[in-house]
Amino acid sequence: MRPPLAAVLGIDVGLLQSGMGGVAGAELACAVSNAGAAGCAGGYKLVGAPLSAMLDRLGTGTDRPVGINLIPEVVGAEELDHQLTQVLDETPPHVYVSLFGMPDDKVFDRVADAGRHLVVQVGTVEDGVRAAGLGAVVVAQGIEAGGHLLGTARRDELVAALRAELPDACIAASGGIGSPEEAARAVAAGADGVLLGTAFVVAHESRAHERFKALVTAAGESDTVITDVYEIGWPGRRHRVLATAVTADPDQPKKFIGKTVVEGKPYLVPRFSAAVPTEATTGRIEEMALYCGLSCSAIPAETSAADVVAGFAGVLPGSPAVTN
Numbered sequence: 001m002r003p004p005l006a007a008v009l010g011i012d013v014g015l016l017q018s019g020m021g022g023v024a025g026a027e028l029a030c031a032v033s034n035a036g037a038a039g040c041a042g043g044y045k046l047v048g049a050p051l052s053a054m055l056d057r058l059g060t061g062t063d064r065p066v067g068i069n070l071i072p073e074v075v076g077a078e079e080l081d082h083q084l085t086q087v088l089d090e091t092p093p094h095v096y097v098s099l100f101g102m103p104d105d106k107v108f109d110r111v112a113d114a115g116r117h118l119v120v121q122v123g124t125v126e127d128g129v130r131a132a133g134l135g136a137v138v139v140a141q142g143i144e145a146g147g148h149l150l151g152t153a154r155r156d157e158l159v160a161a162l163r164a165e166l167p168d169a170c171i172a173a174s175g176g177i178g179s180p181e182e183a184a185r186a187v188a189a190g191a192d193g194v195l196l197g198t199a200f201v202v203a204h205e206s207r208a209h210e211r212f213k214a215l216v217t218a219a220g221e222s223d224t225v226i227t228d229v230y231e232i233g234w235p236g237r238r239h240r241v242l243a244t245a246v247t248a249d250p251d252q253p254k255k256f257i258g259k260t261v262v263e264g265k266p267y268l269v270p271r272f273s274a275a276v277p278t279e280a281t282t283g284r285i286e287e288m289a290l291y292c293g294l295s296c297s298a299i300p301a302e303t304s305a306a307d308v309v310a311g312f313a314g315v316l317p318g319s320p321a322v323t324n
Ligand SMILES: Cc1cc2nc3c(=O)[nH]c(=O)nc-3n(C[C@H](O)[C@H](O)[C@H](O)COP(=O)(O)O)c2cc1C
Pocket: 018, 019, 020, 021, 023, 042, 044, 069, 071, 099, 100, 121, 141, 144, 145, 146, 147, 148, 174, 175, 176, 177, 195, 196, 197, 198, 199, 201, 276, 290, 291, 292, 293, 294, 295, 296
């Protein structure tokens, strides 16, 4: 019998928190890991001293498995290489690597040779089969997901199709999971565990802007749309976001609508930027990229990361309340 996600990663609850650039800092990641699931910080475009600062907080904030998320298509192969060098050199062995989308094959070897777990989120059966064949934990993302969309299939269809191809692989499901009932549906489709993004946007430890959190908790499925308008900084990818004045009218001028600070460095935020509003962002928050999954309909209020994890503990394989 294949081991559940929790056993593969050495965690208590088979739940991964998505590394979300800007939103998921080391504080959220460590809170999730200290609660028994697998937290993950969003590395996004960080490199050099700002990435080192995040890695330092990650390595010292928990002694449990915790991840750093990188995005090959945003930074490109060369910059990913630099980021990986820092991660592998500067973090203790309990830090795993999480990737959004497929990297070059050599990245799989590099992470494995360093003795680290690799978790790769995919949106197609083809990518899932390739990632599993190269030794990664596969996260199957459906179009219910908040943020950037890797494919066009619904979550449980993709999970079932991957499970049919990969009976022994470790597969987590992502997209639209905001309740234990929805997680149980993904497990019934063949998943060994789940990955959640939007549910952690509203965690106290998340760095999402307060207005963003409030809009997510108030939203239902029909308040989200799939769009490609938030393309500055991340072109060529569709995103699921809360509908905004910008998604309603994409023909507006590309002018600056706010300011933000990332790891101590100030930036202007242009309209159509792919950057999410964080606690350091000011300006027209409601026009920015408010990534949000269909899971929002099951997320009524802000809560702690530990409470989110506890809510799912009973339904996931490998968790204390379940016998496998
Ligand atoms: C605010 C937000 C930011 C995200 N940023 C990232 C990111 O930086 N890297 C990544 O791998 N996935 C990112 N995602 C996508 C998630 O990994 C995942 O596919 C999605 O959250 C799952 O759907 P859910 O939000 O309904 O749980 C983001 C999602 C959200 C909601």
